[in-house]
Amino acid sequence: MSGKVGEQEKVVWPRKSDDYELRELIGQGASGSVYAGYCKPIKQTCAVKCINLEMCGIKLNEIQREIQLMSQCNHTNVTNYYTTFVVKEELWLVMRLLAGAGILDEVVIATLLRDVLKGLEYFHNNNQIHRDSKSACIRCNMILSILSVDFGVSNWLSEESDRSKQKVRKTFVGTPCWMAPEVVDLGSGYNSKADIWSIGITAIELATGTAPFSKYPAMKVLMLILNNDPPTIETNQDEHKEDLKKYSKVFRKMVESCLQKEPTRRPDATELLKHPFFKKAKDKDYIKEHLLNKAPTLEEKENKMKVKKRDYRRGASGVLHRAEDGSWTWSDGEDFDESSAGAVSNLEKKQPSRQEPKPVSESSRSVGFIKPTNDFVTLRLMIYYIYHCYLEALKLINTIESITNELESAGLVGKQDLQSVAMALDKAIKSFQTIKSLRFPMVIGPDVVKDEGRLIGCGQIDIVKVL
Amino acid sequence: MPLFGSKQKSPYELVRISRDALATIIKEGSGKKAEKATDEIGKQLVAMKNILCGVGDQEPQTEQVAQLAQEIYNFDLLLFLVNHLHRLEFEAKKDVVQIFNILLRRQIGTRSPTVEYVRSKNEILFTLIQGYENSDIALNCGIILRECVKYDILAKFILSSDAFYQFFTYVELSAFDVASDAFSTFKDLLTKHKTLCAEFIEKNYDKLFEHYVKLLTSENYVTKRQSLKLLGEILLDHHNFSSMTKYVGNTENLKLIMNLLKDKSRNIQFEAFHVFKVFVANPNKAKPIIDILFKNKEKLLTFLPKFQTDRTDDEQFMDEKSYLITEITKLQKP
Numbered sequence: 001m002s003g004k005v006g007e008q009e010k011v012v013w014p015r016k017s018d019d020y021e022l023r024e025l026i027g028q029g030a031s032g033s034v035y036a037g038y039c040k041p042i043k044q045t046c047a048v049k050c051i052n053l054e055m056c057g058i059k060l061n062e063i064q065r066e067i068q069l070m071s072q073c074n075h076t077n078v079t080n081y082y083t084t085f086v087v088k089e090e091l092w093l094v095m096r097l098l099a100g101a102g103i104l105d106e107v108v109i110a111t112l113l114r115d116v117l118k119g120l121e122y123f124h125n126n127n128q129i130h131r132d133s134k135s136a137c138i139r140c141n142m143i144l145s146i147l148s149v150d151f152g153v154s155n156w157l158s159e160e161s162d163r164s165k166q167k168v169r170k171t172f173v174g175t176p177c178w179m180a181p182e183v184v185d186l187g188s189g190y191n192s193k194a195d196i197w198s199i200g201i202t203a204i205e206l207a208t209g210t211a212p213f214s215k216y217p218a219m220k221v222l223m224l225i226l227n228n229d230p231p232t233i234e235t236n237q238d239e240h241k242e243d244l245k246k247y248s249k250v251f252r253k254m255v256e257s258c259l260q261k262e263p264t265r266r267p268d269a270t271e272l273l274k275h276p277f278f279k280k281a282k283d284k285d286y287i288k289e290h291l292l293n294k295a296p297t298l299e300e301k302e303n304k305m306k307v308k309k310r311d312y313r314r315g316a317s318g319v320l321h322r323a324e325d326g327s328w329t330w331s332d333g334e335d336f337d338e339s340s341a342g343a344v345s346n347l348e349k350k351q352p353s354r355q356e357p358k359p360v361s362e363s364s365r366s367v368g369f370i371k372p373t374n375d376f377v378t379l380r381l382m383i384y385y386i387y388h389c390y391l392e393a394l395k396l397i398n399t400i401e402s403i404t405n406e407l408e409s410a411g412l413v414g415k416q417d418l419q420s421v422a423m424a425l426d427k428a429i430k431s432f433q434t435i436k437s438l439r440f441p442m443v444i445g446p447d448v449v450k451d452e453g454r455l456i457g458c459g460q461i462d463i464v465k466v467l
Numbered sequence: 468m469p470l471f472g473s474k475q476k477s478p479y480e481l482v483r484i485s486r487d488a489l490a491t492i493i494k495e496g497s498g499k500k501a502e503k504a505t506d507e508i509g510k511q512l513v514a515m516k517n518i519l520c521g522v523g524d525q526e527p528q529t530e531q532v533a534q535l536a537q538e539i540y541n542f543d544l545l546l547f548l549v550n551h552l553h554r555l556e557f558e559a560k561k562d563v564v565q566i567f568n569i570l571l572r573r574q575i576g577t578r579s580p581t582v583e584y585v586r587s588k589n590e591i592l593f594t595l596i597q598g599y600e601n602s603d604i605a606l607n608c609g610i611i612l613r614e615c616v617k618y619d620i621l622a623k624f625i626l627s628s629d630a631f632y633q634f635f636t637y638v639e640l641s642a643f644d645v646a647s648d649a650f651s652t653f654k655d656l657l658t659k660h661k662t663l664c665a666e667f668i669e670k671n672y673d674k675l676f677e678h679y680v681k682l683l684t685s686e687n688y689v690t691k692r693q694s695l696k697l698l699g700e701i702l703l704d705h706h707n708f709s710s711m712t713k714y715v716g717n718t719e720n721l722k723l724i725m726n727l728l729k730d731k732s733r734n735i736q737f738e739a740f741h742v743f744k745v746f747v748a749n750p751n752k753a754k755p756i757i758d759i760l761f762k763n764k765e766k767l768l769t770f771l772p773k774f775q776t777d778r779t780d781d782e783q784f785m786d787e788k789s790y791l792i793t794e795i796t797k798l799q800k801p
Contacts (some may be wrong), residue, residue, distance in 0.1 A: 017642040023580065054732055064647040067532045071644055072561060073604050084643040086689050089732060091643060326671060329762040330718070 013094055015085035020094070022048055023216065036097055036214070046082060049093040053086075063091065106251055109206045110280040114273065117199065121269035148222055177201065177211035181225050181261050193263035196272060200258025204233050207247055212236055228260035250277045416443040421459065428461045437461065473514045476514060478535035482542050485511040489547055492554050505556055512562040515539075519542040519569045535663050536570055540584050545570070549594050549611075560607045568614045582618045591620065596630045598650050609648035609697050616652060619660045626656060626667045635678045639690050643648045650693055657701060664708040672710055683723060696729060699741040717744045725763070728770075737775060740784075747791050757801045 014020075022035040026355030037048040053060065067084060082094045177351060205211045212231035213221040231253060233244055254277040261265050267275070404422050424440035439460045450457035476484070490505035518535050521527040531537035548555075548563045555563065570581040585591050592615065598608025615621040625631055634656070635665060652762065657664055668675060680693035702711045714720055724746065727739035747757060759765070771792050778784050 053692075056735060058690065060647070061651075064644075064651065067644050068606060068648065084685055085641050089688050091689070328722070328759075328766060330722055330759055355794075401511055 010044055011044065011082075012082040013044075013046075014040060015083055017087040017092065020046075020092075037094070045097045047095045047097040048094060050087070051091040051093065052089060053091055054089045062277050067093075089429055100245050106277075107280050107282055108250060109203060109251070112206065112276050113199065113203055114281040116202070117269050117273050119276075120272065120365050121178075141373075147259070177221055179222070179225060180263065182263050191263070192268065193266045196258050196266045196268065197263075199272070200255050201231070203251070203255050203258070204231060204235075206236050207233050207251070208244065216222070230261060231260075232256070250275075253277070414443070417459070424459065424461055476511075478515075478518065478531060478538045481514050481518075481535070482538040482544055484508075485515075485544060486542050486547065489551055489554075493551060493579050499777060504551075505554070505559075508510075509556055509559045512559050512566065515566055516562050516569075532573070536573060536580065539570065540580070542639060543588070545581075545584070547592055549591055549598075549608075552598070552607060553601055559602060564607050564610050566573055567611050571614050571618070579618065582615075582621060583711060585615060586620050586624060589624070593628075593630055596625070596633060599633075599640070599645055600739045602642055602645055605642075605645040606648050609645075609652055612652050613655055616655045616659060619663055621666075622656055622660055623663055626663070629657065630676060632674075635681065637683065638694075639685060639687055642687065646653065646687075647689065647693075648692075654697055656698070656702070656703045657667050659679050662789075663702070665704075665710070668701065668710045670705055672713060678713070680723070683727070688732065691730075692732065695735060695738040695742065699745075702742060702745050711745065712749075712751075713750050716756065718755045718759060721746050721756055721759055727757075728774075732774065737778075741772070744787055744791055747794050754801055760795065761801060764795060768792065771795070 019039055019041050021038040023038060024036045025033055034047055037046050038044070039046055051063065054065075067081070071081075082096070084091065086091045086092075178198040180194040183194045183197075201211050212235040215226045216238065218226065218251065219409045225459045233247060233252065234241060237244060254272075254275050257267055258272065272278075401422070404418050404425070416442060420440050421440060424438060428438055430436070437460060439458050442457060442459050444457040486507040488504040488511070492508070495501035495504070517533060518531050519527055532763065545567060548567075552560055571579070571585070572597060573579065573581055586712065592612075595608045595612045596627040598612075599605045616625065627792070634649055634653040637645050638653055639648065657668070678696065679698070680688050683698065685691045685694070701707055702714060710785050723737050725744045728736055728743055730736050746752075749756075752760075771788060774788065775784075
């Protein structure tokens, strides 16, 4: 045996896109997206960063340099990559999925969050709500810092909106895990306090490595946010409960104050900065020493986040230009059709769409909060999801089938009701301008009494808001 | 008398202990003894690095450096380290890279003794090139190789060996980090030493481009884009004038590039443009080339004005494009 010294058995990460399942979008930057992924042949979870190389402004040699730099780093706080390969016009970087507890100590969390809060304070004072203050942006994860320094989405409040109503946004965007309940519940409208909720979630993520509901599909996350008690650092962290004990009371209090369902009870950014927890914060050098050797400073990030806007185009297909149709002509009547046909068929090969959240895995299905019975499930949420789909549908066709599939895999609708739900959805989409609400039958057990008022034996779709 | 800790080992000791430790690792493979030897060699490498770089504010001491270098040559340590690089720890591999590269840069007068040493031990360069086949050490080998390629005698040696053609495989490896590192070395080999490179390209034109076409038509987006860009750079370098003339006289090349002009990737189109312009701008176009251009005159005159019109900030591109349009408009039936 010629075993290698000092190395444990090494996992070989495959370099084919087919071997990976991209499950949920956990971060998005100007240069690409980061997904929670699963590598099927070796049965490992991972994060997959997909960088679109066709996007302008990215130079291949810069990316190469960064990757080379990363390859020469070996530090627990610096995310290294497992492998990297080219998929059509994208570069995929397979990295460790930050999970598990005790990733950062409180001083680091306080320092990071304080800086984010200062940024947020600035935004709020300038009338801008920051949509995704999720920690993807400050994860101090080398690759994210280098390749996607942008801070997600910032959306100016519409000046045209009714000023008497205190400038309230009504769009449905953001990553569900970081969404405040009032953001999920479109009826109520939301303001800058929604960002404070996101800060609370971010704090949890920094402490535990994952956002509270991140293992669930988008649809279910929305349910959980609305219906469950506000999450704490222990939420869904059963395996790591022991490790989480080290977090102090003052940290927990701070998180708790951010995660109050009633937005008015949450502090604003300025008040939150005065919370005793932030006394722990040190200066930026501390972070530099502890975490980021080469990453841009937070100031740089803040600057970036002022100018960057989310680019909604996904995958390479959105930016492609197809040159003039028709082939060139060569001398001697040589046939050129072959290669030109090749080019066309290439074009038609669609990239697999990844927009919709993937079905949940077997394991998370069994953890479900909601048993796959439908007696009491109101499908009010569904309509939000439809909006969501509509928003994205400009680029990607989200079929009713894909919605029902997801509802099924999220354990919200049983097989027996899929048909009925699909028909109702179809009707709702077709007539959303004229109807406000529609009910449809659902299968119930023999000993359950049907009660439409309490939504037993039927489901309901409410048209809450048409965008 | 050393002020702190144990006494410093002499360069001779450092090198000898490293060799012995390496021998133990090779013999034992794994297990306690091998682990201990791995630790041992790691320590020696750090000590050697400290002699070569100096510690803290301290400048490296010339005499010590000279002694260490001599011992390293005497024991063929570089050769051994490179041959068994995959057996070392992560940080030790990096130290080897640093030690190797510092020694390469070391000069005595106009002589570069390490460069001469590496040249005399062919195996080192071949092993380094082969390192691209093992992803555990590929990038470490790549960094050393690029430092070697900076010296024309070493670059020349690689170019004149068959090992050079291995790069055509390496740049297409599925591991992007390795492939792109190999590409940087490949590029350096073909561009760093102008006269040497020009001579090589000219002499090996047929074989080289037979391989190169495969890169230009690769399924791998990055390979295609990078190789096309490099092609443009090579053709536009006046040192390569005679190879350029040969290239733009060939109709197959023109067809390939015209097809790439219509690639679905904008970046590839753009790189293709910079090669295409050489065909059109050539004042002494061969008749078959004129034939093709003339046959496509109308199509080109529709295509070019609409080609990447949003690059308005790239003045050179705009100028070149309108120049091409003028040239093509002037084309007469041959």
